[in-house]
Amino acid sequence: MKPRTAFLPAALCLALLAAPGARADDAVVVPKLVPLPAHMVRKPGGFTVTADTPVRAADGPALRHVGAQFKAMLGERLPLMLDLAKDGSRGNNIEFALDATRKWSAPDAYSIDIDERGVRVYAGDAKGLYYGAVTLAQLLTSGDAGGASVRLPALHIDDAPRFGWRGFMLDSARHFQSVDEIKRLLDAMAQLKLDVFHWHLTDDQGWRFPVPGWPKLTTVGSCRLPAGDGGIDAATGKPAPYCGFYTEAQIREVVAYAAERHIDVVPEVDIPGHATAAIAAYPQLGVSGEPVAVSNEWGVNVNLFNADETTMRFLEDVLTQVAKLFPGKFVHIGGDEAVKDQWKASPKMQARIRELGVDGEEGLQAWMVARLERALAAHGKRLLGWDEILMGELPPSATVMSWRGIEGGIDAAKKGHDVVMAPSDVLYLDYLQTHSPDEPPGRPATIELHQVYGFEPVPKALDAQQAKHILGVQANVWTEHMRNFARVQHAYFPRIAALAEVAWSPKAERDYAGFLQRLPAMLPRWKAQGLAVATTPFQPQIDAGTPLADGSAEVAVQQPLGYALRYTTDGSAPTAASPLYFASLALPLPATLTVQTFFDDRPLGAPATRTFSAASLLTRSDEELAMCTDQLMLRLEDDGPRLGDRAIFNVDIFNPCWTWKRAPLAGIGAIEVRAGRIPYFFQLAHDEPHRTFKPAKTAHGELELHAGCDGPLLATLPMPEKPNADGFVTLRAPLHDAPADADLCLWFTGDTRPAMWVLDRVTLQPK
Incomplete structure (x- = not known):
């Protein structure tokens, strides 16, 4: 192949790198990068990284910190003993440097040059330099682990994200995750260049952080009795509350850990709905003033905060605490699914509506939003809410998160509000991701990997000026059905990789087929991080079989991502030499079918086996x-x-x-x-x-x-x-x-x- 020195589309560059006609002296690791860089060009030659290759990042603590983080990214998977050199001559090394002379398009932007002299990673900001380190770590783990050296192709990469908001939401109110578990998710976010962790901390089923002066929020509001036998301790036969909250120190620990990885933490306190846990702690915050229990049921609860002055001061106390604990720009105040039945039926709330002169119940919520926006602005924060906040007059600075489809985002952008796109029909990752019977409990419908990858955050209905209000995109995971961390991980991975490419890579460069060629390289990277990635997208799905007139069974197999399938019928494990599956099989009974997914002639995931008999078909x-x-x-x-x-x-x-x-x-x-x-x-x-x-x-x-x-x-x-x-x-x-x-x-x-x-x-x- 003739070497090229002009910029190529990144997807085409990857295809050329993998082409069988590549030069023999360039036996290099094919870059399998997620998300796909904006621009990448192949050059002649390459550079071999060995255990003796120094990392040069000596010009200040920020650089040395990135160098140390880069070493940590490689972990134990890559057997290279890279040492941070305090100084050293240029060449034959890996060098991290800040370049203030160049005009960078964003703080996230970076460049990488690889040639026979070594590897140089440049950026104008520590965030961009960190992302350069992430890309280089992926380059070094694009092939098989186990060698003493890695031959990198000569490359020039110029990269920057399409969107500044590349988000990931975790619901810790319904089910609670430990600080260490959240750190593992933050590590995975950073590896994919995601930079916003939206942390849902309050709901009907639990309140998860302390507020000075309101101790019952955690002593009462953080505990519920699960429904049915799920709340009974088998040893004692007595109810066993489900409890959990984060201390101030733990929240600061999470925020600091995220900041080290250039991730902003956006807290959410849901107002005025999803408020049952807070009202259980302090009944005077509710509409009736009557005691309620922290909810152990899922769905939409009718309990709302009232709009009394004392309740508004409580909410301002909460937001003051939030502003103290979370240094980021945005605070999410929820605003969704606030069923107004209690306000409509309450003489007190109807009198409050007349007193304030607002337009009905939606006007009352809008008044609350406007007041909370002022309270946040006094702390230097911006208010963010779900798209229901558009139902009333909205302060100009408010930002809208569009979840009920994209229509709310279109409406908000046309009105001049900033928008984060997070539509439930494609980006709610608590929905099942395949049709496999091995999927864990989850919400209705199915959101498959290709649906996430195919989402376009900028609607065609917006003109160029309105489109500038689309800050970015976010995937959400609600944890009603995730009583353990394994289920949380199952929901996120691998679909979060598709989201990362939607958020980072240029629209014109995105290609689902190319993404599937790069995705398998993420599996050992996630494994090295100790993450339990969903197996169902990679496993074969064997149907139950249909009886045929001749006494045999017609059996069909699916692979959710379209990877190659090989099978056997003699009970042995399939190999790269086993027959390829193309269409349904007619199997004489009794029969045992074993099917294995393959990628690059290597097994991907575990095989699936199913035995068929005349009885099993019934x-x-x-x-x-x-x-x-x-x-x-x-x-x-x-x-x-x-x-x-x-x-x-x-x-x-x-x-x-x-x-x-x-x-x-x-x-x-x-x-x-x-x-x-x-x-x-x-x-x-x-x-x-x-x-x-x-x-x-x-x-x-x-x-x-x-x-x-x-x-x-x-x-x-x-x-x-x-x-x-x-x-x-x-x-x-x-x-x-x-x-x-x-x-x-x-x-x-x-x-x-x-x-x-x-x-x-x-x-x-x-x-």
């Missing part, structure tokens, strides 16, 4: 069934035990009904159903009327089976009062005159509150 788990309607499907777990594994169920909480599409009912004499029972722990506010259920005919409801959801009744059985000791009940219903091939619909009658039956498994039994 069984489906709830994950393998469809919902009868698509209203609000959740993947929910049982309420116990308090610690350890729990059963997981797919259920539409608005219509708990399951369907087996084209169930093979010919020759079937009975159906066996295994069901569990879980608490109904949801607050739906104005969505409550959408919850439907079939009336019960017996004391505890029935299991009904129909041929088609609107079709004839095939069988019905009364349900018991409660499940067995293991949490399940197994029911067997005989079938008479069932159609040979129909959609089999199953539902449980009766009100779903306070507990609901959920399907676990269906088995068809031949006559």
Whole structure:
């Protein structure tokens, strides 16, 4: 390949580096960088980094600090003993330097030059120099670990981010994470050049930081009793509260740790809704003044702060504490899902509306927002809120985070407000990320990797001037269903890498196929950081199989990211020489199918194995069934035990009904159903009327089976009062005159509150 010295698009440069016609003397590590740099050009030659290569960063403490951070980034994965040289001659080294003579486009910008003389990383600011170190660390870990040296290609990189706000939100109110766990997330953010950590610290289910003068916020507001058996200590049989809050010292520790990695921490205190924990601590803050408990239910709670003067002074005390603990520019005041029913029904709040002369309940929230904006401005802070704050008159300096789609962001930008794009339909990472039955509990719908990668933060509806108000983009994780840190990590990784590229790389350079070629290099980097990355995007998904007329089974396999699949049918592990999977397979029964994802002829993730028999083809788990309607499907777990594994169920909480599409009912004499029972722990506010259920005919409801959801009744059985000791009940219903091939619909009658039956498994039994 003829060497090029002109700038190339970064994606094309990567393709050229990987091309089979590359020069033999350039046996270099192919750069697998995430996010993709803005500009990168390949030059002839390269440089070999060895254990003797010094790191030169001697001109001041800031440079030496970056040099030390660079060494830490390499960790133990790269066996290079790089020493920070206090001085040394130029050449044959890795050099970090600040260049004040050049006009840099942003504090994040940097340049890297690699040639036969060594590696030079330049920037105009410590932040840019740090990001240069991140890129260089990725260059050095783009290939296989284990060698004594790494041959880098000769490159010139000029890089700067597309957006200044590259955000990542963690909800610590619903479930609590330790300081060490948060630090691991901050490390991962820094590795991807994300620079805003939005920390959700208060909600209906918990208040997570102290405020002087208001001690019950943490002694009362930080604890709840989980619903059902999830709040019972098995050893004592007594309720075991779920508690947690961060001390001032711990918050400062997190803020300092983030700052070391050039990450701003944006705290969120939700006002006026999502306020139950605070009202439980101090009932006078609520509308009724009556005691309430910290909520142990998910969804939209109707409790609001009142707008009394004493409550406003409380909120100003809270924001004063926030301003003291968090030195960043922005403070998030929530503002979302503030159902106004209590304000509408309260004579006191109606009198307050008249006293202030505002326009109804939305005007009252707008008045609160404006007052809190002034309080924050007095501390040198800017107010940020969810897009519901646009429903009233908004102070000009307020910034809007658009979560209910992009429309709020468009409206805000056209009105002159700065905007952070965080739409729930593509950037809420607590949504399931694949259709695998191995996905942990999560919120409705599925947001796959390609959806995150394909999001465009600047809407076409904005003109060039309005588009300047788009500060950036952010992914959010709400932790209702994440009672351990492994689930938090599962939600973020690998989708957070797609977000990083959306936030950093030029729009014209983004290419999903190229991203998938670079993504596998992130897996060992994350592993070196001790992160538990989701395995489901990389694993093969083998379906349950369909019986064929000749007695064999038709089996299909999917790979969520489209990587190559190889398989065996003899029980052995697939290798690079095993057959490639292209289409569904017809397997004689009994059969064992083992499938492995491959990338660059190497295994990626763990293999998947499934055994098929005539009996297995007649069984489906709830994950393998469809919902009868698509209203609000959740993947929910049982309420116990308090610690350890729990059963997981797919259920539409608005219509708990399951369907087996084209169930093979010919020759079937009975159906066996295994069901569990879980608490109904949801607050739906104005969505409550959408919850439907079939009336019960017996004391505890029935299991009904129909041929088609609107079709004839095939069988019905009364349900018991409660499940067995293991949490399940197994029911067997005989079938008479069932159609040979129909959609089999199953539902449980009766009100779903306070507990609901959920399907676990269906088995068809031949006559």
